[in-house]
Amino acid sequence: xxxxLKMCTEAVIDAVHLNCRILGxxxxxxxxxxxxxxxxxxxxxxxxxxxSIDIRTPIxxxxxxxxxxxxxxxCAALAEKKFGHGKGVENFVTIITGTGIGGxxxxxxxxxxxxxxxxxxxxxxxxxxxGPECMCGSRGCIEAYASGMALQKEAKRLHDEELLEVDGxxxxxxxxxxxxxxxxxxxxxxxxxxEAVLRTAGMALGVGIINILHMVNPSLVILSGVLAAHYQAPxxxxxxxRALTSAQSIxxxxxxxxxxxxxGAASMVLDYTTRRIY
Amino acid sequence: xxxxLKMCTEAVIDAVHLNCRILGxxxxxxxxxxxxxxxxxxxxxxxxxxxSIDIRTPIxxxxxxxxxxxxxxxCAALAEKKFGHGKGVENFVTIITGTGIGGxxxxxxxxxxxxxxxxxxxxxxxxxxxGPECMCGSRGCIEAYASGMALQKEAKRLHDEELLEVDGxxxxxxxxxxxxxxxxxxxxxxxxxxEAVLRTAGMALGVGIINILHMVNPSLVILSGVLAAHYQAPxxxxxxxRALTSAQSIxxxxxxxxxxxxxGAASMVLDYTTRRIY
Numbered sequence: 001x002x003x004x005l006k007m008c009t010e011a012v013i014d015a016v017h018l019n020c021r022i023l024g025x026x027x028x029x030x031x032x033x034x035x036x037x038x039x040x041x042x043x044x045x046x047x048x049x050x051x052s053i054d055i056r057t058p059i060x061x062x063x064x065x066x067x068x069x070x071x072x073x074x075c076a077a078l079a080e081k082k083f084g085h086g087k088g089v090e091n092f093v094t095i096i097t098g099t100g101i102g103g104x105x106x107x108x109x110x111x112x113x114x115x116x117x118x119x120x121x122x123x124x125x126x127x128x129x130x131g132p133e134c135m136c137g138s139r140g141c142i143e144a145y146a147s148g149m150a151l152q153k154e155a156k157r158l159h160d161e162e163l164l165e166v167d168g169x170x171x172x173x174x175x176x177x178x179x180x181x182x183x184x185x186x187x188x189x190x191x192x193x194x195e196a197v198l199r200t201a202g203m204a205l206g207v208g209i210i211n212i213l214h215m216v217n218p219s220l221v222i223l224s225g226v227l228a229a230h231y232q233a234p235x236x237x238x239x240x241x242r243a244l245t246s247a248q249s250i251x252x253x254x255x256x257x258x259x260x261x262x263x264g265a266a267s268m269v270l271d272y273t274t275r276r277i278y
Numbered sequence: 279x280x281x282x283l284k285m286c287t288e289a290v291i292d293a294v295h296l297n298c299r300i301l302g303x304x305x306x307x308x309x310x311x312x313x314x315x316x317x318x319x320x321x322x323x324x325x326x327x328x329x330s331i332d333i334r335t336p337i338x339x340x341x342x343x344x345x346x347x348x349x350x351x352x353c354a355a356l357a358e359k360k361f362g363h364g365k366g367v368e369n370f371v372t373i374i375t376g377t378g379i380g381g382x383x384x385x386x387x388x389x390x391x392x393x394x395x396x397x398x399x400x401x402x403x404x405x406x407x408x409g410p411e412c413m414c415g416s417r418g419c420i421e422a423y424a425s426g427m428a429l430q431k432e433a434k435r436l437h438d439e440e441l442l443e444v445d446g447x448x449x450x451x452x453x454x455x456x457x458x459x460x461x462x463x464x465x466x467x468x469x470x471x472x473e474a475v476l477r478t479a480g481m482a483l484g485v486g487i488i489n490i491l492h493m494v495n496p497s498l499v500i501l502s503g504v505l506a507a508h509y510q511a512p513x514x515x516x517x518x519x520r521a522l523t524s525a526q527s528i529x530x531x532x533x534x535x536x537x538x539x540x541x542g543a544a545s546m547v548l549d550y551t552t553r554r555i556y
Contacts, residue, residue: 032524041524042523042524090393091392091393105493105494107385107390112385112494112495113495114369114494114495114496115368115369115495115496115497116495116497116524116525116527117495117524118491118492118495118522118524118525119492119493119494119495120492120493121492121493121495121522121525122492122493124492124522125489125492125493126405126485126488126489126520127404127405127406127407127418128405128406128407129405129406129478129481129482129485136522137520138488138519138520138521139520140405140485200407203407204407207404207407207418210404210416211403211404211489211493212493213396214396214397214398214399214400214402214403215383215397215398215399215400215403215489215490215493215494216383216390216392216397216493216494217390217391217392217393217394217395217396217397217398217399218392218393219393219394241416242404242415242416242417243416244396244399244402244414245320246310246319246320246394246395246396247394247396247399249394
């Protein structure tokens with residue numbers, strides 16, 4: 001928390017030097033967030049000790065500015081709505097495939113937060129009754145099939161079995177560590193094992209997204225994160241094969257925003273501070 | 279359509295005899311419905327020719343009454359909201375396990391219809407990348423695992439293989455036809471094959487419902503239809519095992535309404551005609 005306050009203070013000083021007016025502070029964070037209270041209820045495994053943390057009050061007290069907080073998936077959806085493909089779209093969904101998988105659902109121009117702020121946990125849509133183990137304790141979640149972490153795990157497995165490297169690839173012994181990108185490259189160069197892993201990952205993500213279509217029926221799906229460009233075609237294909245006819249016409253786009261979660265945090269500030277209520 | 283109009287006219291005559299005032303007509307139907315226009319866009323396989331049918335105009339013209347139309351799953355959710363466990367609950371979901379599986383999602387006290395009126399197609403949530411074939415053309419939908427039709431199919435398969443009947447069951451040769459009820463009875467009497475089928479069905483339905491929780495995070499799940507009482511315990515158990523901690527506290531109740539879809543159709547009439555807009 002001290003580090004966050006220090007960074008905020010420095011950013012304020014920078015802004016003053018640039019002659020910028022600061023409207024407020026937007027915070028995008030992993031885990032489950034109560035945006036009305038500015039409290040992180042329960043965080044992801046990466047920052048496990050962040051549970052029931054009021055992040056709004058200390059920042060607000062230190063900077064004398066209003067503070068808004070939301071989950072990073074929700075923030076990414078807000079960014080698409082204000083700056084990206086979601087502009088003017090009433091119902092859409094954004095899915096971020098990074099280390100994990102997250103996302104946000106916009107319904108009637110508003111985020112769905114749900115009754116315990118646990119909506120849009122899109123990484124934990126399950127597409128298998130068994131399937132690979134997930135960080136959440138369950139199995140068969142799309143995050144366990146299609147996230148960067150899941151692909152890296154498979155890449156490492158293949159590498160350990162000496163099945164990953166193919167002619168034309170950069171020497172993996174020189175690479176710092178095996179990653180999802182190596183898996184994608186191997187598949188492109190004709191490695192059938194790598195292709196099979198990616199096919200299953202694309203299928204799992206596609207089926208997960210169809211589940212979203214059959215539940216909230218958005219008019220647009222936006223993929224973002226490092227793997228977005230890779231997944232766009234397979235996801236569109238799976239939708240064509242397996243969605244109900246009435247959901248097949250959905251557009252699947254790749255985000256053209258950099259850092260959508262951070263842009264979304266900023267958009268909360270812009271939206272709230274410029275909302276005319278008088 | 280003629281039959282429907284004839285039945286409506288008879289119902290009107292009956293109502294006059296009973297000295298009842300008729301406020302309007304509510305229609306609950308299978309398939310995808312545009313409730314704003316009163317049009318059935320696309321119907322289920324059971325009544326296949328009903329596509330792009332304006333059902334409101336002929337009824338309204340014949341009876342000189344306002345008409346409201348919606349999908350049966352959505353109507354069932356409206357019924358729970360007005361008369362059932364959903365009274366006063368802002369976010370809830372209802373799931374009907376009958377011949378097929380349908381349902382409705384209430385979010386902020388309103389139905390989610392989606393961008394092409396295809397939301398809440400809860401029977402077609404997929405919980406398997408392959409799994410059993412579904413009527414919709416895909417595979418692994420919860421309807422293909424847990425609907426009355428799916429259980430009947432499995433009951434017939436076991437019966438054909440002479441694996442269904444166990445001591446203590448009514449003689450199945452005398453039974454008119456093998457049904458889901460026989461499967462449930464066989465499992466109760468210790469038939470392991472029947473138990474396994476039901477265990478998989480309950481798991482599939484439970485995982486499908488968790489997918490709903492992780493997407494829209496309602497505070498209540500209401501099961502209705504003939505199989506509701508049977509599924510309540512397994513679904514609650516699967517949620518306890520596999521949902522995110524923050525979604526595990528959800529209540530799963532069995533509906534106590536008879537014919538919720540029809541009650542919901544009636545509730546549309548009541549809600550609209552008694553809504554004060556002046």
